[in-house]
Amino acid sequence: MTREQLQRLNTAISILSIPMFFLVWELVSRSHVVNIILFPPPSVVAVAMLEWVKSGQFAIDLTVSVTRVVIGFALGAIAGVLFGVLTGQFQLVSSLLSPIFHILRPIPPIAFVPIVILWFGLSETGKIFLVFWGVFFTVWLTTHIGVQKIDPGLIRAARMLGTPRRQMLTEIVLFGALPYIVVGLRTAVSISFYTLVAAELAGTFAGIVYRIEIAQQNLQTGQVMGGLVALGAVSFLADRGFAAVTQRLVWWR
Amino acid sequence: MTVARAAHRATVEPAAAPIEIDVADVSIVFDSSKGQVVAADRVSFQILRGEFVCLLGPSGCGKSTVLNTIAGFETPYAGTVRVAGKPVTGPGPDRGMVFQQPHLFPWKSVRSNISHGPRALGKPAKEARAIADDLIAMIGLSRFADAYPHTLSGGMQQRVAIARALANRPGVLLMDEPFGALDAQTRIVMQESLLGLWAKVGTTIVFVTHDIDEAIFLADRVLLMSAGPGRILRDLRIDLPRPRGSEIVLDPAYVALKKECLDLIRAESRQAFEQQAVR
Numbered sequence: 001m002t003r004e005q006l007q008r009l010n011t012a013i014s015i016l017s018i019p020m021f022f023l024v025w026e027l028v029s030r031s032h033v034v035n036i037i038l039f040p041p042p043s044v045v046a047v048a049m050l051e052w053v054k055s056g057q058f059a060i061d062l063t064v065s066v067t068r069v070v071i072g073f074a075l076g077a078i079a080g081v082l083f084g085v086l087t088g089q090f091q092l093v094s095s096l097l098s099p100i101f102h103i104l105r106p107i108p109p110i111a112f113v114p115i116v117i118l119w120f121g122l123s124e125t126g127k128i129f130l131v132f133w134g135v136f137f138t139v140w141l142t143t144h145i146g147v148q149k150i151d152p153g154l155i156r157a158a159r160m161l162g163t164p165r166r167q168m169l170t171e172i173v174l175f176g177a178l179p180y181i182v183v184g185l186r187t188a189v190s191i192s193f194y195t196l197v198a199a200e201l202a203g204t205f206a207g208i209v210y211r212i213e214i215a216q217q218n219l220q221t222g223q224v225m226g227g228l229v230a231l232g233a234v235s236f237l238a239d240r241g242f243a244a245v246t247q248r249l250v251w252w253r
Numbered sequence: 254m255t256v257a258r259a260a261h262r263a264t265v266e267p268a269a270a271p272i273e274i275d276v277a278d279v280s281i282v283f284d285s286s287k288g289q290v291v292a293a294d295r296v297s298f299q300i301l302r303g304e305f306v307c308l309l310g311p312s313g314c315g316k317s318t319v320l321n322t323i324a325g326f327e328t329p330y331a332g333t334v335r336v337a338g339k340p341v342t343g344p345g346p347d348r349g350m351v352f353q354q355p356h357l358f359p360w361k362s363v364r365s366n367i368s369h370g371p372r373a374l375g376k377p378a379k380e381a382r383a384i385a386d387d388l389i390a391m392i393g394l395s396r397f398a399d400a401y402p403h404t405l406s407g408g409m410q411q412r413v414a415i416a417r418a419l420a421n422r423p424g425v426l427l428m429d430e431p432f433g434a435l436d437a438q439t440r441i442v443m444q445e446s447l448l449g450l451w452a453k454v455g456t457t458i459v460f461v462t463h464d465i466d467e468a469i470f471l472a473d474r475v476l477l478m479s480a481g482p483g484r485i486l487r488d489l490r491i492d493l494p495r496p497r498g499s500e501i502v503l504d505p506a507y508v509a510l511k512k513e514c515l516d517l518i519r520a521e522s523r524q525a526f527e528q529q530a531v532r
Contacts, residue, residue: 153356156326161370161421162346171369175360252359252401 040222045229048222057211058230064206065196066234068124072131073192077185080136081174084143084181089173094144101140109134109191110198117202127199134195135188139181146180147173179253182246189242193235208234270301273424273457274323279332281318281483291482292318295332298476298485302424305451305458307468307475309514311522315483316461317429323459324350324427337424346374349418349456350427353434355410357402363389363413364398370421381420388416391450408439415447419454428460432467441499444470448497465514469507470497477514479521487517 001009022042028034029041040048052058083101087094109130120126150173158172200209212227281293292315300306308316321327322334325344334341336348344350349370357366364385371381389398392412402410411431418426432440444467451458462468468475469491477487493506501507 151356153352153354154358156344157350157352157356157358157417158369158373159344160324160346160348160350161373161417163369163373167373172358175358178360252403 037219038221040225044222045225048220049226049229052211052223052226060206061208061211062230062234064204065200065208068127068199068207069131069192069196069238072128072195073135073188075128076132076135076192077139077188079132080139080184080188081143081181083136084140085147085169085173085177087140088144088147088177089169098144101137105137105141109195113198113202116199122203122205126202127196127204130199131192131195134191138188138191139184142180142184142187143177146177146184149180150176179250182249186239186242186246189238190235193231193238197231270303272299273302273304273337274300274459275333275335276319276323277333277335279319279322279329279334281315281322281327282330293322293329294482294484296483296485297332298488300457300459300474302457303455305460305471305473307472308459308461308478309465309468309475310463310478310483310486311480311518312463314478314480316463316478319478319483320427320429320459320461323425324348346370346421347423348425348427349421349423351411351414351418351429351431353430355402355407355414357410357413357417359402362399362401363394363405366402366413367417367420370417374421384420385416388420391453392416392446406439408435408443411435411443412446415450419450419456422454424457426456426458428458430461430463433462433464440467445498447471448495452496465511465518466502469493469510469514470501475514477517480525486521489513 026041026043029036029039029044049058052061083097087098087101112130112133116126116130120129154172154176155168158168163172196207197209200207201213204210208227208231212224212231215221215223215227276296276298279293279296280291283290283292296315296319298306308319310316318327322329323336323341325341325348341348358369361369364382367388368378368381368385371384372378376384386395386398389395392415394409394412394416397405397409402413405413415426415428415431432443435443448471460468460471472491475489475491476485477489478484479486489510491510493501493504493510
């Protein structure tokens with residue numbers, strides 16, 4: 001087989017990969033080897049999803065979940081970059097704050113769910129806080145490292161040109177750290193989705209994960225899996241969209 | 254040739270030009286894992302306004318350290334450095350610097366890189382842009398004003414770095430082996446265009462190099478340095494006519510100067526070699 005043929009074969013297989021997955025799933029579900037109620041075939045999942053969309057509930061769930069992620073992510077990212085630049089640039093601030101951040105960072109954000117319920121009840125603030133918490137430390141750490149890894153030659157050049165301190169931060173340090181910051185932000189996108197899961201499981205009144213939980217209680221397994229598919233799709237789109245933004249953000253690469 | 258040389262001497266008459274850079278008894282000491290290392294030992298020299306001086310010496314002789322001290326990036330252990338009569342306390346826009354690597358801001362276009370200095374000093378955007386465009390024309394990169402550094406060749410990047418260093422109209426231009434990373438052909442072109450640029454802007458230039466030909470080709474004076482610890486071995490006046498072209502290497506005066514440098518360096522290296530053998 002020539003190299004070209006081999007490549008064509010690989011392309012064909014990769015196109016068939018997902019349909020094959022659904023086909024095998026459908027066959028296994030309907031084969032009576034497994035319980036069809038607990039393990040519904042994709043056709044049943046598709047019907048459940050269609051009904052979810054038609055009822056208008058999907059739009060509400062999607063909006064609520066995405067809003068939580070967007071607000072929590074934005075706040076966490078802004079705070080993370082701000083503190084990352086400060087601790088990365090000023091030794092004194094770093095000595096003061098870094099030890100605190102380092103002891104808080106390893107605690108999984110999900111573990112904060114119980115205390116967050118006590119603090120904020122089942123309000124939106126609690127959900128947003130959890131997402132914020134998950135995003136903040138990742139973005140802070142990558143920004144901090146990014147600032148410290150800036151080519152010292154660039155800093156020297158800027159000092160030689162008489163760059164004042166504020167301009168040094170906004171025009172040199174921030175941009176110098178940007179390649180690291182965007183990596184942190186992209187990681188934080190997926191973190192924000194799994195903190196969302198914890199936040200919505202802890203109790204709420206709408207949202208994609210909430211819908212999964214309710215469906216589970218009613219043994220609507222088609223709806224449960226439909227929720228998982230929807231969550232996967234949203235998270236995937238967010239990651240891809242962010243990757244595209246990233247490329248524009250670091251345009252000089 | 255005699256006429257040309259006389260004319261040149263008249264332009265940089267030592268008595269007429271004021272002292273721009275005064276390095277007085279400067280010693281620089283570094284802490285290293287093996288204890289303290291003396292990078293420069295009581296180095297003294299003066300450079301007149303508008304002069305082109307090369308610091309020539311082997312790698313590790315402390316010539317870059319001396320340059321960094323004038324730039325204000327290093328603080329001397331002893332002695333003082335004055336530029337235009339004022340003691341140096343840190344880096345500043347009165348001393349432009351070109352590093353061995355261009356160190357251009359990769360997220361800024363050629364024009365923004367060059368206008369960064371004037372803007373940092375509070376010049377209005379329009380004026381900063383005009384200064385940048387003038388310099389871009391001078392270095393012959395008008396077509397690339399909006400290009401980003403990574404799209405340029407090494408030689409072009411270094412030309413932008415020179416323009417950036419000149420944008421604040423500094424009295425002194427410090428150059429730390431700026432052409433060391435370029436290939437031989439590009440290097441020759443860069444040397445000639447630097448001399449052309451210098452003829453227009455007339456700043457004082459201190460140029461660090463380990464290349465004898467480069468030093469003699471460019472400089473009014475060559476300060477020959479020795480290694481371990483760095484000292485000024487000889488202050489050589491380069492009385493070659495300007496403008497200088499590549500054919501200057503055939504000039505007997507050039508050959509004599511080169512021989513003098515080589516002899517000094519040879520004697521010095523032999524001595525250093527024997528000292529190492531004794532240790």
